């Protein structure tokens with residue numbers, strides 16, 4: 882399991898700075914999570930101002 886960032890993402894970058902395993906990077910129009918690196922900690926979901934990261 883891993884978190885996934887929805888199209889609600891406004892590319893603020895806050896989640897990438899908080900991810901303990903650096904699984905989040907800037908993608909095309911939104912940030913994206915490397916599912917293989919994500920450890921399901923939920924930090925990105927707690928940090929995001931628009932609720933874009935969702936548990937899959």
Ligand code: SF4
Nearest residue numbers: 900919920922923925
């Ligand atoms: Fe990173 Fe945790 Fe979000 Fe996974 S759930 S992308 S490990 S901050």
Ligand code: SF4
Nearest residue numbers: 890891893894896929
């Ligand atoms: Fe996108 Fe939310 Fe991450 Fe900001 S914190 S880059 S809005 S997913």
